[in-house]
Amino acid sequence: MGQGEYELLWSDRPRPGRGRPSGLTRERIVAEAVAIADTEGLHKVSMKHLAERLGSGVMSLYRHVPGKDELVVLMYDSLMADPVDLPAAESWRDVLLHWGRAVMGMFRAHPWAVTVGTGHRTMGPGEAGWVDEVLGRLTAVGLPADLGLMAVLTVDCFALGAVRPEIGGADSSAQFFQFLADPGIRDRFPHLSRLAPAAADSDDLIEDYFEFGLNRVIDGLEQYLEGNR
Amino acid sequence: MGQGEYELLWSDRPRPGRGRPSGLTRERIVAEAVAIADTEGLHKVSMKHLAERLGSGVMSLYRHVPGKDELVVLMYDSLMADPVDLPAAESWRDVLLHWGRAVMGMFRAHPWAVTVGTGHRTMGPGEAGWVDEVLGRLTAVGLPADLGLMAVLTVDCFALGAVRPEIGGADSSAQFFQFLADPGIRDRFPHLSRLAPAAADSDDLIEDYFEFGLNRVIDGLEQYLEGNR
């Protein structure tokens, strides 16, 4: 599987001079699939539906994409095809902050990518471009690339985990605490139940949670990196 | 979707006195499905395959589980049906360390759960039990539950993100840097390429990465919580 995915993501597919020119392109297919996933959800991305949207026959898609699984991999990497938007920063702390927000922004805009990215560990050119860019920013402000990679990875991990509560929808926690109110259940989870009142306005809490956690994670990295200077 | 999932996970299903007694049980079905996912992968969990393993007809399963999607939700929560294994600890730092390792251990033992848990945000009784337990430990060593919840959430997020690189298999990074060696690609990702030699023995690095990152995250939390005492 691994080998195939690298081929898929990295190999050039030269346009041959000969033969019938293609109306469809891999890029159009992937872009349309992303549009469907964004608006209707990943489970609505079927070859049939996708072909209808593109005004083509179902099997035509297979001339440009090896299969459904590979399409999803391409969809994911395409989200990072454009350079990552990182504001100029003078400290590596700010670089990491901006990096975390950029990654988080991407996941928020494409919730389906959280699931896809989780189960899949092959870096494509898009993702490599993002990582390369942030590593460059970090070295520019004095952080060695090897330490930088660890820091980036840590922030990345956190962002991926942190976007999770947001995906389920805002009212899910309210519903949960409603269940907790049942006496039979409340007694089984005493510590959790004690949080119920505080969690009443937990929407705001979740809203800001990412910034809180991100800053804590970077605090920890800072402490370590300053010590290792 | 949310309402249904809460019903599914939390409602009691009383055994009626009347009627034919059931040979199959929801517990047996879920346990067998977990066994398949562990050994053959989540994509091998089909109703047909599962029924064969259980020696029953396919449609019999639907008497005990509403459908495939619901089965997967039940599989996930069943992983936390047994109490979380947290060694005794005297500092909340150690409690969080043990918590992180416990969560990580669960994901390592059941890699498919990473994908499932990512796309799904309804706490079942199992997960609630784990969270309640760690909150109890934290309050016992003096950390207020509301701060504790944020800390637990942060460690959780990190563990979920950190297990990701491990899932793809050990040699995937080696393969990646092999691609990076190509001159045409190397020039496009200069900072990443400069890491190639250091990443040669990156297996060891990844092996220990979780402990490194976990400690950094807890450092950051510590700094914040000490300040807020």
Next chain:
DNA sequence: CTTATTAGCGTATGTCATACGCATCGTTCG
């Protein structure tokens, strides 16, 4: 113009989840 070469795609196949309805088998009540 001919031919090589590629794209477009209809049809067929196999897999999957699952709705429906019937047969079956303890339990419970008359």
Next chain:
DNA sequence: CGAACGATGCGTATGACATACGCTAATAAG
């Protein structure tokens, strides 16, 4: 003790899905 009841077990049918195969059409190179 037997008959009605109510739940379970499950075969069959259906519809969605990915995709292998092979034919047709379009175009550029010679």
